[in-house]
Amino acid sequence: MLAYTLRRLWQFVPTLGGVVLLVFFLFNFVGGDPAYLLAGKISNPAQIENIRRQLGVDEPYPVQLWIFVKQILRGDFGASWSTNERVADIFATRLGPSLTVLVPLLLISTLLSMAAAMLVAYVRGSLTDRAVMIGCTVGQSISILVYILVFQYVFAYQLGWFPVQGWGVAFAENLLRYSALAIIVGIAVSLAPDIRLYRTFFLDEINQDYVRTARAKGLSEGRVMWVHVLRNAAIPIVTNILLQLPGLLAGAFLIERFFGIPGIGREVILAVERSDFPVIKAVTVYVAVATMVVNLAADLLYRAIDPRVQLK
Amino acid sequence: MNARWRVLWFAVLLSAAGVAAAANAEKILRVTFQAAETGFDPVRVHDYYSGSVIEAIYDTLLSYDYLARPAKLVPNSAEAMPQVSADRRTYTFHLRKGIYFADDPAFKGRKRELTAQDYAYSIRRFFDPKYRSPYAFLFTGKIVGLDELGDKAKQTGRFDYDSPVAGLQTPDRYTLVIRLKEPDVNFNYVLSFPLTGAVAREVIDTYGEESPSHPVGSGAFYLKRYVRSSKIVLAKNPAYRGLVWDSEPGDNPRFKKIAERMKGKRLPLLDGVEISIMEETQSRWLAFQRGETDIEYQLWEVSPTFMTDDGRLRPEFARRGIQLDRTIDPEITYLAFNMQDQIGGVPNPVGGFGKERIALRRAIAMAYRLDDQIRIIRKAQAVRAQYPIPPGVAGHDPQFRSSIPYDPRAANALLERYGYKKGADGYRHQPDGQPLVIRYTSTPTERDRQFDELMKRSLDSIGVRMDIEKARFPEYLKLQKQCRVMMSIAAWIADYPDGDNFMQLLYGPNTGESNNSCYRSKEYDRRYEKSRTLPDGPERDRLYHEMTRLMEVDTVWLLGDSRIRNALQQPNVIGFTKHPVLHAEWLYLDLDPDLTAQ
Numbered sequence: 001m002l003a004y005t006l007r008r009l010w011q012f013v014p015t016l017g018g019v020v021l022l023v024f025f026l027f028n029f030v031g032g033d034p035a036y037l038l039a040g041k042i043s044n045p046a047q048i049e050n051i052r053r054q055l056g057v058d059e060p061y062p063v064q065l066w067i068f069v070k071q072i073l074r075g076d077f078g079a080s081w082s083t084n085e086r087v088a089d090i091f092a093t094r095l096g097p098s099l100t101v102l103v104p105l106l107l108i109s110t111l112l113s114m115a116a117a118m119l120v121a122y123v124r125g126s127l128t129d130r131a132v133m134i135g136c137t138v139g140q141s142i143s144i145l146v147y148i149l150v151f152q153y154v155f156a157y158q159l160g161w162f163p164v165q166g167w168g169v170a171f172a173e174n175l176l177r178y179s180a181l182a183i184i185v186g187i188a189v190s191l192a193p194d195i196r197l198y199r200t201f202f203l204d205e206i207n208q209d210y211v212r213t214a215r216a217k218g219l220s221e222g223r224v225m226w227v228h229v230l231r232n233a234a235i236p237i238v239t240n241i242l243l244q245l246p247g248l249l250a251g252a253f254l255i256e257r258f259f260g261i262p263g264i265g266r267e268v269i270l271a272v273e274r275s276d277f278p279v280i281k282a283v284t285v286y287v288a289v290a291t292m293v294v295n296l297a298a299d300l301l302y303r304a305i306d307p308r309v310q311l312k
Numbered sequence: 313m314n315a316r317w318r319v320l321w322f323a324v325l326l327s328a329a330g331v332a333a334a335a336n337a338e339k340i341l342r343v344t345f346q347a348a349e350t351g352f353d354p355v356r357v358h359d360y361y362s363g364s365v366i367e368a369i370y371d372t373l374l375s376y377d378y379l380a381r382p383a384k385l386v387p388n389s390a391e392a393m394p395q396v397s398a399d400r401r402t403y404t405f406h407l408r409k410g411i412y413f414a415d416d417p418a419f420k421g422r423k424r425e426l427t428a429q430d431y432a433y434s435i436r437r438f439f440d441p442k443y444r445s446p447y448a449f450l451f452t453g454k455i456v457g458l459d460e461l462g463d464k465a466k467q468t469g470r471f472d473y474d475s476p477v478a479g480l481q482t483p484d485r486y487t488l489v490i491r492l493k494e495p496d497v498n499f500n501y502v503l504s505f506p507l508t509g510a511v512a513r514e515v516i517d518t519y520g521e522e523s524p525s526h527p528v529g530s531g532a533f534y535l536k537r538y539v540r541s542s543k544i545v546l547a548k549n550p551a552y553r554g555l556v557w558d559s560e561p562g563d564n565p566r567f568k569k570i571a572e573r574m575k576g577k578r579l580p581l582l583d584g585v586e587i588s589i590m591e592e593t594q595s596r597w598l599a600f601q602r603g604e605t606d607i608e609y610q611l612w613e614v615s616p617t618f619m620t621d622d623g624r625l626r627p628e629f630a631r632r633g634i635q636l637d638r639t640i641d642p643e644i645t646y647l648a649f650n651m652q653d654q655i656g657g658v659p660n661p662v663g664g665f666g667k668e669r670i671a672l673r674r675a676i677a678m679a680y681r682l683d684d685q686i687r688i689i690r691k692a693q694a695v696r697a698q699y700p701i702p703p704g705v706a707g708h709d710p711q712f713r714s715s716i717p718y719d720p721r722a723a724n725a726l727l728e729r730y731g732y733k734k735g736a737d738g739y740r741h742q743p744d745g746q747p748l749v750i751r752y753t754s755t756p757t758e759r760d761r762q763f764d765e766l767m768k769r770s771l772d773s774i775g776v777r778m779d780i781e782k783a784r785f786p787e788y789l790k791l792q793k794q795c796r797v798m799m800s801i802a803a804w805i806a807d808y809p810d811g812d813n814f815m816q817l818l819y820g821p822n823t824g825e826s827n828n829s830c831y832r833s834k835e836y837d838r839r840y841e842k843s844r845t846l847p848d849g850p851e852r853d854r855l856y857h858e859m860t861r862l863m864e865v866d867t868v869w870l871l872g873d874s875r876i877r878n879a880l881q882q883p884n885v886i887g888f889t890k891h892p893v894l895h896a897e898w899l900y901l902d903l904d905p906d907l908t909a910q
Contacts, residue, residue: 036790260542
């Protein structure tokens with residue numbers, strides 16, 4: 001296991017290198033020169049050159065790339081070009097709001113979708129199964145934007161159950177008052193694809209010999225499903241959840257923007273709009289590293305959940 | 313329940329009611345920004361919204377009369393308007409005594425009075441290269457000795473704040489003397505700009521790089537709570553000197569009503585302002601309707617929902633007591649042509665002063681469907697700009713009419729006459745037989761896609777082929793400043809309410825800075841230089857007229873529109889109207905406590 005882990009960690013290096021090169025290329029050749037944005041409405045070439053010098057974008061590309069690499073090694077991406085805030089502080093202060101929404105969202109949606117998936121897998125081919133699958137197909141076809149617009153209009157505006165948007169000081173207030181509708185939207189969006197996927201996992205297991213054997217031994221259906229089937233279907237489900245995690249943090253920008261949640265996703269979009277390279281660099285590296293770490297964690301978890309799994 | 317418990321229970325109820333009443337009695341105005349702020353250090357910000365907060369926190373030397381139209385300067389922290397020397401090169405300000413900064417640990421428990429030195433220091437900061445101030449242009453090339461100090465700092469890497477500057481003198485604690493290199497009739501406007509508010513040196517020294525999130529000023533409000541890109545809470549500054557509401561309503565009946573209710577009151581009347589950053593229109597619109605916000609003026613996309621075609625509030629909103637304030641923004645949009653003969657060494661088909669080129673530009677301008685721009689893209693919430701100086705800005709002429717009509721038939725005839733013949737594919741060629749392709753540059757936004765379609769339809773109507781060049785905003789700015797945009801739609805909003813701010817956009821030496829058409833006309837430049845020495849008045853107006861006609865004859869621009877700002881307010885908001893120049897009007901507002909409670 002240790003050798004496997006070390007080998008996988010070593011493989012991070014070329015992957016991360018590729019990500020660094022790609023981000024560097026995209027920013028420098030597609031992103032536009034940030035100095036012109038920061039220079040304001042009226043600026044002369046000397047002022048723009050001064051800004052370029054301060055940002056370091058006047059350096060030769062290899063030097064800029066080396067600075068980027070050093071930043072990754074030190075874990076310090078400097079300060080935002082547009083707000084002057086330390087990138088580390090941006091992450092530290094935006095992580096809390098993001099997690100306030102994402103943790104309950106992920107927990108509740110996983111539990112609900114697993115329960116629903118197990119149910120429809122158990123009654124496969126029945127009217128219930130078909131109805132749920134049709135509902136999931138329809139639900140999956142609708143854009144997240146539509147969910148947000150409709151839920152915000154109905155539950156916040158028409159019914160007044162939640163504030164339209166906002167963010168307070170206390171954790172409980174943020175979780176129960178301001179994040180509630182965002183969490184519901186997130187659950188509604190993720191239920192359909194998750195139920196379909198998890199149903200497939202459960203069906204794969206239900207048809208296995210060990211299930212037939214368990215039933216032949218006279219075990220109750222509840223025990224067969226909740227203990228044996230669930231444990232084995234848990235491996236791909238855990239993988240799916242873990243793989244979603246890194247992207248979720250940065251990718252929840254629509255929910256964060258509409259509901260006024262000061263999270264990381266919203267900050268990423270702001271950084272892109274402002275050509276704020278330090279923040280973009282940090283987010284990209286974070287997503288890449290997190291994805292690799294999570295992949296490794298998922299593989300190691302396989303082994304923990306199912307000792308038959310061999311790590312090579 | 314025995315008597316003792318009853319008394320106790322009654323006391324609890326009374327206390328709860330008292331707490332609730334106190335909470336309700338707090339006058340907190342709730343507003344939104346549609347884009348995130350960038351911070352509150354005046355020399356570092358480059359966005360409108362940060363400027364609004366800065367205006368509420370810091371004191372500028374001069375400000376504007378809230379209701380006077382066109383906008384009129386009044387003293388703010390200065391005792392009176394400055395004494396200006398006969399040669400208009402020396403401005404002397406005397407500060408009011410007894411103005412104090414809001415309390416802050418940087419002052420180590422002492423009350424800190426605002427002095428002339430604070431203004432001198434704050435102006436110097438614009439030239440400190442480490443701040444790369446986007447608004448340094450306000451002072452660039454103007455104050456004797458200041459540019460030189462900035463240049464020296466660029467060489468040494470350190471800005472010397474203690475080095476004397478001949479053009480920035482503080483002979484005593486309350487007197488600031490500014491000496492200019494050239495006469496400047498608009499310099500007072502610069503000193504009313506929110507970013508020229510005074511900061512205290514010890515605050516900047518204390519917070520250093522964190523200064524954008526630790527603003528400390530002597531204005532009406534201070535920053536109470538700040539969640540970046542989400543929530544900005546301002547509270548009434550207990551150290552504020554106070555200001556008596558005294559404004560000139562003129563003949564405007566609405567302004568007169570405001571004046572009747574507000575005159576003589578001591579400001580600020582609000583206990584605080586709560587600003588939420590809401591990027592999405594739906595969120596802002598629903599929040600306003602739910603009563604979660606008090607003023608909303610960034611709803612033009614949904615304006616047909618609450619307004620009739622003739623610009624009045626729909627009855628269902630009027631019945632609820634919602635108020636509507638409509639003002640024309642001090643801005644213009646314009647279709648700009650690149651006037652250079654070549655772009656990056658390649659011949660520019662729309663550039664130059666030859667008759668054929670002028671005819672082509674004129675034909676494009678005559679074919680552009682400006683009415684559709686206003687009707688479809690602006691949703692009728694804009695007025696056509698006839699003159700380069702928009703309403704509400706000194707020098708605006710409401711009688712002036714553009715000499716460039718919408719007339720695609722005449723545009724086609726003009727092109728035929730000057731040799732732009734159509735080929736077999738229906739598109740025209742240049743008079744020398746070369747293909748004619750106009751490159752139109754825009755950003756990859758939804759709004760610009762609408763402009764792209766409109767432009768394509770317009771040019772198709774005269775048989776002119778168009779390529780669309782997409783550039784992200786920073787790249788677009790770069791192309792503009794390098795004179796590499798052939799044709800685009802641009803916009804300019806007033807930095808200060810004087811026509812000079814708009815007429816300078818076509819001044820030759822400003823090429824590469826703000827003259828994005830790269831227009832160089834000796835006739836225009838000569839008149840502009842003369843206009844800069846004149847105050848607002850008939851002589852300057854005559855020059856501006858001539859300059860505008862020159863621009864039209866050369867067809868450098870087709871003037872587009874000025875947007876209408878529709879500000880919705882809840883029934884409890886008292887005294888609101890959008891000022892053409894002030895960023896935020898919070899200082900002049902009140903909330904009706906009875907209506908707030910309802």
